[in-house]
Amino acid sequence: MDSYWALILPGLVSAWNLLVMKAFFENLPAELRDAAKLDGASDWQVFWDVVLPLSKPILATIGLFYAVTHWNSFFDAILYITSAEKQPLQIVLRQLLQAGNMNEYVDMDTRAAMPLQSLRAAAVIIALVPMLIVYPFLQKHFTKGVLLGSIKG
Amino acid sequence: MNYSAKGERLFDGTILLVLALLCLAVIIPFWYIVVMSITPLEVWTNTKTAFFPPLNKITFAGYEQLLTSWRLPRSFGVSVFITLFGTTLNLLVTMMMAYPLTLPTSGSGHRSCSWSSSPCSSTAGSSRPTFSSAIFT
Numbered sequence: 509m510d511s512y513w514a515l516i517l518p519g520l521v522s523a524w525n526l527l528v529m530k531a532f533f534e535n536l537p538a539e540l541r542d543a544a545k546l547d548g549a550s551d552w553q554v555f556w557d558v559v560l561p562l563s564k565p566i567l568a569t570i571g572l573f574y575a576v577t578h579w580n581s582f583f584d585a586i587l588y589i590t591s592a593e594k595q596p597l598q599i600v601l602r603q604l605l606q607a608g609n610m611n612e613y614v615d616m617d618t619r620a621a622m623p624l625q626s627l628r629a630a631a632v633i634i635a636l637v638p639m640l641i642v643y644p645f646l647q648k649h650f651t652k653g654v655l656l657g658s659i660k661g
Numbered sequence: 662m663n664y665s666a667k668g669e670r671l672f673d674g675t676i677l678l679v680l681a682l683l684c685l686a687v688i689i690p691f692w693y694i695v696v697m698s699i700t701p702l703e704v705w706t707n708t709k710t711a712f713f714p715p716l717n718k719i720t721f722a723g724y725e726q727l728l729t730s731w732r733l734p735r736s737f738g739v740s741v742f743i744t745l746f747g748t749t750l751n752l753l754v755t756m757m758m759a760y761p762l763t764l765p766t767s768g769s770g771h772r773s774c775s776w777s778s779s780p781c782s783s784t785a786g787s788s789r790p791t792f793s794s795a796i797f798t
Binding site: 521559593595633 | 694695697698699700701702705723724726727728732733735736737739740741742743744745746747748750751752754755756758759760762763
């Protein structure tokens with residue numbers, strides 16, 4: 509309780525993503541593994557040096573899925589996180605949008621200059637921008653990652 | 662494009678129109694929020710709407726106030742940490758569960774072992790309340 513682990517561990521493996529990733533691994537040619545084995549590679553070496561470099565697209569794709577889930581997750585933080593300084597952004601955003609009191613965020617002197625709506629809109633933008641930035645960089649992997657083709661590389 | 666009939670042109674035009682409307686439906690709310698976040702109070706009290714940006718009165722005071730408060734930047738950092746660290750862990754574990762499932766069995770039954778351990782344990786998580794899965798995972 510009240511620890512970051514409570515937000516990370518429960519959803520550690522999503523079965524759906526696991527199956528997508530498994531399908532991707534299955535589509536890698538088995539000959540690659542056999543060849544590496546013939547050259548004397550251990551199971552770990554096959555995994556790290558042969559399989560992983562070929563699976564960057566699926567890592568980027570699944571990673572993006574997980575990242576968006578984490579970034580947007582907010583109900584588990586309501587359940588588990590009690591202290592104010594450990595609350596993730598979405599909780600603070602929700603409090604802001606429901607506007608119990610803005611005084612924690614804004615001192616009263618400067619507040620008069622801005623309508624409440626503008627503050628809320630600004631908070632929404634702040635919460636939105638990081639994912640907006642990440643998407644274009646990972647999007648080029650999407651077609652290779654999610655659509656299952658035959659030969660990767 | 663080569664149109665053979667008037668009907669086809671009409672058909673394409675309708676599709677384009679519908680798609681453009683859908684596109685607007687996505688963009689306009691976003692635009693509204695962006696404009697609202699830079700609208701100062703005196704403009705807001707006059708217009709009560711925020712569709713056209715008040716070009717000569719744009720203010721970033723809202724961002725300034727939020728970013729100088731302690732809670733928002735703090736929670737932003739927390740979110741970034743959870744996202745980065747959590748995603749790394751997610752990927753590592755998912756990868757390590759998925760890869761053994763693709764290997765041919767050696768006859769010792771370890772494959773059925775990893776099958777039973779990985780997807781079942783993670784799908785079963787959804788059949789019970791998440792707050793108990795925090796204890797069991």
